[in-house]
Amino acid sequence: MAKPAAGWIPLFKKRFVLFVVVILSVSTVFVCFIRGASAPCDPPRNGLAAAVDRAKLPRHSDVDVGARKNPLGFMRTKLVLLVSHELSLSGGPLLLMELAFLLRTVGSRVVWITYPKSEETNEVTYSLEHKMLNRGVQVISAKGQEVIDTALKADLVILNTAVAGKWLDAVLKERVPQVLPKILWWIHEMRGHYFKLEYVKHLPFVAGAMIDSHTTAEYWKNRTRDRLKIQMPETYVVHLGNSKELMEVAEDSVARRVLREHIRESLGVRSGDLLFAIINSVSRGKGQDLFLHSFHESLKLIQEQKLQVPSMHAVIVGSDMNAQTKFETELRDFVLKRGIQDRVHFVNKTLAVAPYLAAIDVLVQNSQARGECFGRITIEAMAFKLPVLGTSAGGTTEIVVNGSTGFLHPVGKEGVILLAKNMVKLATHVERRLTMGKKGYERVKERFMEHHMAERIALVLKEVLNKSAAHSHS
Numbered sequence: 001m002a003k004p005a006a007g008w009i010p011l012f013k014k015r016f017v018l019f020v021v022v023i024l025s026v027s028t029v030f031v032c033f034i035r036g037a038s039a040p041c042d043p044p045r046n047g048l049a050a051a052v053d054r055a056k057l058p059r060h061s062d063v064d065v066g067a068r069k070n071p072l073g074f075m076r077t078k079l080v081l082l083v084s085h086e087l088s089l090s091g092g093p094l095l096l097m098e099l100a101f102l103l104r105t106v107g108s109r110v111v112w113i114t115y116p117k118s119e120e121t122n123e124v125t126y127s128l129e130h131k132m133l134n135r136g137v138q139v140i141s142a143k144g145q146e147v148i149d150t151a152l153k154a155d156l157v158i159l160n161t162a163v164a165g166k167w168l169d170a171v172l173k174e175r176v177p178q179v180l181p182k183i184l185w186w187i188h189e190m191r192g193h194y195f196k197l198e199y200v201k202h203l204p205f206v207a208g209a210m211i212d213s214h215t216t217a218e219y220w221k222n223r224t225r226d227r228l229k230i231q232m233p234e235t236y237v238v239h240l241g242n243s244k245e246l247m248e249v250a251e252d253s254v255a256r257r258v259l260r261e262h263i264r265e266s267l268g269v270r271s272g273d274l275l276f277a278i279i280n281s282v283s284r285g286k287g288q289d290l291f292l293h294s295f296h297e298s299l300k301l302i303q304e305q306k307l308q309v310p311s312m313h314a315v316i317v318g319s320d321m322n323a324q325t326k327f328e329t330e331l332r333d334f335v336l337k338r339g340i341q342d343r344v345h346f347v348n349k350t351l352a353v354a355p356y357l358a359a360i361d362v363l364v365q366n367s368q369a370r371g372e373c374f375g376r377i378t379i380e381a382m383a384f385k386l387p388v389l390g391t392s393a394g395g396t397t398e399i400v401v402n403g404s405t406g407f408l409h410p411v412g413k414e415g416v417i418l419l420a421k422n423m424v425k426l427a428t429h430v431e432r433r434l435t436m437g438k439k440g441y442e443r444v445k446e447r448f449m450e451h452h453m454a455e456r457i458a459l460v461l462k463e464v465l466n467k468s469a470a471h472s473h474s
Contacts, residue, residue, distance in 0.1 A: 085161050151172060159186065182464070204233055213395030215398065286366065295312075309424075314344045315356070317350065382443060392408035
């Protein structure tokens, strides 16, 4: 079986600092893959990382200028309380942290709490808390009088994920009605077990809900009405955007070439080989098993049709044999039984996604059931001019244009053969692959950039603040 690839190592090139900024920055898809939800990774803490973070701290003059130019500039001096259900390297907390840094850039006063917080401080929690402190975000306990006073004084309270709703009754108690009118509830989930009244019973009374895709918003509207007999508040759909740091690497041909060479060397594949990759937490819901079935079928199709294509490889980024899950064992057993261990590469969980996006040729987004709420890795791959083969479910259908920026296939076993055929299409038609990648990049530039996301969020925050102000005066 192919050895897990080594993690990112320093490349002493003229753009080294740029690489470090990207690789050490926190992004939604810098996935720390956890057992089922999120397991700790060991992000680097060293002098260079600290120096990079310090260099990115906004000066007062920068804040003044940024606030005037930034669509979020009206948030200057506003007090915002952010409530996360965990502090990890999974999607929800990272998105909330990204918003915290955007708000700090324009001079907002930002306070972060995690509820419930683990009693044991691990490496991930320590690193992320200090990253926030270095950016001027105040981190306080989720319990006690200080957080109650902060919630009452805050101009805006943002609950991140449905589970964060538990904090309201557990901590605020009789003060909940005073805080509800200034709450924006940011929801990222589509799994059924989040639809519990104990989590979201206050949802109808908050100022608004913000959701990452129209598909997810419609699902929540129907599910809360039919199952929980409650109504959603005013709901805003906000598609996400790529960070400036990631775009800088994606648009830097030297950076991409150096990263591509390094990762391919670590995987033991040649420069001309064709790499299909799935970059996600290793779990049944993300569809790595069906991806491997499709990959195996694509190899059979190529052999049966005697097609001339480059040597094809499958890369699974997000492996964690330390967890020894039954699902990961099944994946590795499948590879061995099919005799494709020389073509399948398991890459350990990593903070560094950009190098793998530079190294591969096609991204496979194979999330099952209702699909991804949005799927940040999809727009990041498109920034690297990669075509995307995705399931026709969830927010992926709002990102990938079928036949233009990639191909969509059904979820479940029904999608296995079609995904395999789509792999063969891209393997045999180089021009189509390149054209799809270019169109994906153009689509990202048109609608999935950080400034697009800031503009969309700004419109939501303005409305929520106005509602809160009107309520306080009534």
